[in-house]
Amino acid sequence: MAAVHGDAHGHGHDDHHPSGIMRWVTTTNHKDIGTMYLWFSFAMFLVGGTLAMGIRAELYQPGIQILQPELFNQFTTLHGLIMVFGAIMPAFVGFANWQVPMMIGAPDMAFARMNNWSFWLLPVAATLLVSSFFVPGGAAAGGWTFYPPLSTQGGLGVDLMIFSVHILGASSIMGSINIITTILNMRAPGMTMMKMPMFVWTWLITAYLLVLVMPVLAGVVTMLLTDRHFGTSFFNAAGGGDPVMFQHIFWFFGHPEVYIMILPSFGIVSEVIPTFSRKPLFGYSSMVYATASIAILSCVVWAHHMFTAGMPTVGQLFFMYATMLIAVPTGVKVFNWTATMWRGSMTFETPMLFAIGFIFLFVIGGFSGVICAIVPIDIQVQDTYYVIAHFHYVLVSGSLFALFAGAYYWIPKWTGRMYNETLGKWHFWLSMFFFNMTFFVQHFLGLAGMPRRIPDYNLQFADFNMISSLGAFGFGLTQLLFLYIMINCIRSGEKAPQMPWDGATTLEWTHLPTPAPYHSFEKPPIVK
Amino acid sequence: MDKITKKTANASVWQIAKAVISAFMGIRKKSDLENDAATLKPAQVIIGGIIGGLLFVIGVLLLVKLVLS
Numbered sequence: 001m002a003a004v005h006g007d008a009h010g011h012g013h014d015d016h017h018p019s020g021i022m023r024w025v026t027t028t029n030h031k032d033i034g035t036m037y038l039w040f041s042f043a044m045f046l047v048g049g050t051l052a053m054g055i056r057a058e059l060y061q062p063g064i065q066i067l068q069p070e071l072f073n074q075f076t077t078l079h080g081l082i083m084v085f086g087a088i089m090p091a092f093v094g095f096a097n098w099q100v101p102m103m104i105g106a107p108d109m110a111f112a113r114m115n116n117w118s119f120w121l122l123p124v125a126a127t128l129l130v131s132s133f134f135v136p137g138g139a140a141a142g143g144w145t146f147y148p149p150l151s152t153q154g155g156l157g158v159d160l161m162i163f164s165v166h167i168l169g170a171s172s173i174m175g176s177i178n179i180i181t182t183i184l185n186m187r188a189p190g191m192t193m194m195k196m197p198m199f200v201w202t203w204l205i206t207a208y209l210l211v212l213v214m215p216v217l218a219g220v221v222t223m224l225l226t227d228r229h230f231g232t233s234f235f236n237a238a239g240g241g242d243p244v245m246f247q248h249i250f251w252f253f254g255h256p257e258v259y260i261m262i263l264p265s266f267g268i269v270s271e272v273i274p275t276f277s278r279k280p281l282f283g284y285s286s287m288v289y290a291t292a293s294i295a296i297l298s299c300v301v302w303a304h305h306m307f308t309a310g311m312p313t314v315g316q317l318f319f320m321y322a323t324m325l326i327a328v329p330t331g332v333k334v335f336n337w338t339a340t341m342w343r344g345s346m347t348f349e350t351p352m353l354f355a356i357g358f359i360f361l362f363v364i365g366g367f368s369g370v371i372c373a374i375v376p377i378d379i380q381v382q383d384t385y386y387v388i389a390h391f392h393y394v395l396v397s398g399s400l401f402a403l404f405a406g407a408y409y410w411i412p413k414w415t416g417r418m419y420n421e422t423l424g425k426w427h428f429w430l431s432m433f434f435f436n437m438t439f440f441v442q443h444f445l446g447l448a449g450m451p452r453r454i455p456d457y458n459l460q461f462a463d464f465n466m467i468s469s470l471g472a473f474g475f476g477l478t479q480l481l482f483l484y485i486m487i488n489c490i491r492s493g494e495k496a497p498q499m500p501w502d503g504a505t506t507l508e509w510t511h512l513p514t515p516a517p518y519h520s521f522e523k524p525p526i527v528k
Numbered sequence: 529m530d531k532i533t534k535k536t537a538n539a540s541v542w543q544i545a546k547a548v549i550s551a552f553m554g555i556r557k558k559s560d561l562e563n564d565a566a567t568l569k570p571a572q573v574i575i576g577g578i579i580g581g582l583l584f585v586i587g588v589l590l591l592v593k594l595v596l597s
Contacts, residue, residue, distance in 0.1 A: 192565065193565070193570075194561065194562075194565045283555075285556050285558065285561040286555050286556055289550060289551035289552075289553075289555070289556055290551075292551055292577070293551050293552050293553075296552075296577060296580075296581045296584075297584075299581075300581070300584070300585055313596060314589075314592050314593070314596065317592040317595060317596070318588055318589060318592050321588050321591060321592065322584075322585075322588050325588075328553065329552075329553075332553075332555060
């Protein structure tokens with residue numbers, strides 16, 4: 001059954017690609033491009049993480065010690081932008097590049113050259129974003145949501161950010177079109193839609209969401225640009241515009257964006273949990289349906305981000321109800337993962353630990369999301385650290401933990417080497433401990449009324465902030481351990497067996513050698 | 529058996545509606561699903577999903593009106 005392709009080509013390294021740096025500049029190979037996406041996103045993760053360390057260092061004690069308020073605001077703004085657009089999103093695209101063709105039995109992505117271009121736009125955008133710290137007036141400082149009037153008043157840094165977002169958006173749209181086309185047109189014979197691995201399904205739906213909302217983001221930043229430089233008044237009340245309209249347009253992009261960052265993590269977790277439970281995914285079809293359902297619902301809930309911006313009661317109730325209903329399909333997913341583990345022959349290697357950590361902490365983030373969705377409560381907690389705690393539970397212990405799970409799970413397939421299991425477990429437990437130390441206490445800070453995006457605070461918030469900062473430093477250092485584990489694995493890890501995880505059932509494990517050859521599935525496998 | 533089944537046309541509106549409703553709930557019986565996969569075309573499901581989304585929005589709006597009246 002396991003017709004192994006690639007063996008006929010020596011070790012699969014007989015391709016004729018340029019060597020050295022030009023290999024990476026000119027590559028159209030999905031694996032090379034996936035690798036570049038992953039390294040790029042990790043580099044940006046370290047940049048965004050360094051900004052977070054700066055934020056937490058300033059908040060370690062009340063008073064202004066390290067960062068002046070203007071620079072502090074630039075740090076919070078760029079931390080958010082870099083983590084969302086530079087770290088989490090490209091990391092998922094990296095996974096898609098590596099995994100989607102291998103999981104559906106395709107030889108490469110549909111548009112291989114566009115794939116190269118999608119990636120190489122990213123360093124350009126990142127350079128614009130990071131260099132904005134060094135222009136007169138500094139980087140954008142109006143928060144990652146760049147609401148006007150702050151964003152219409154900022155300096156050159158805001159323009160650099162706008163162009164950067166344009167480029168990142170173009171890259172995302174190209175990447176999504178590529179992923180959609182690959183999945184719809186290049187599946188191996190017999191790989192019907194309802195046989196696709198969950199990771200592929202979640203990425204298909206995510207890619208559609210990206211194509212839907214990225215142009216909206218491009219539109220709104222363009223309106224911002226023309227408001228700033230070309231005399232329009234889209235968001236200027238004095239000229240007949242409306243700053244609240246910006247919030248509506250931004251969040252029409254922004255809320256699906258949240259799901260863009262979480263649906264592929266659902267996909268990764270849906271691959272890892274069955275493998276280490278040695279059982280098929282419970283309720284595969286309901287997982288597919290729930291993913292589609294979440295995607296549709298995500299487009300009709302945006303205004304829950306702006307309950308306090310001024311809205312009729314009808315609007316508040318509509319968005320409150322619609323938001324709370326998202327908990328239903330999300331609950332279906334959590335139930336299915338739990339049911340998959342039920343009575344499974346479970347083992348707890350690092351990917352599984354991160355996947356279980358994901359479920360546990362994502363549920364906390366989900367529940368605090370439902371709490372924030374309730375209008376009267378949201379009016380109390382909006383713009384406080386409660387909201388910060390909520391979305392870090394979703395994006396760090398959600399998206400990031402799933403990315404770690406995926407990295408540990410697939411690194412043997414990518415490199416042919418095993419990571420150090422002991423160190424991997426240390427990475428998980430330290431991340432788990434320090435993550436909660438950093439963010440759990442922020443719920444209390446928020447409920448006590450500490451506002452977000454401030455460099456200084458009243459004395460009553462001092463203790464929890466100190467705990468949170470210490471946790472953040474620990475979490476930041478722990479991620480260097482992840483870097484060490486990965487480099488150690490790539491350079492000198494033990495040789496991985498052909499099938500390191502005996503519960504894995506997807507094509508890249510069953511039909512390809514380990515490590516995966518440079519060109520895989522030149523002849524498509526037959527899927528039964 | 530595993531060859532991509534030729535879509536037989538004329539899935540009933542009710543069948544599309546059932547598929548969409550169960551998708552919104554996130555729960556579907558396996559036999560029904562296989563039946564859907566054999567008979568429904570993607571376009572039907574997508575159009576059904578859009579209509580379902582509109583009905584969902586109208587439904588929540590009606591609920592809000594009811595609550596506020």
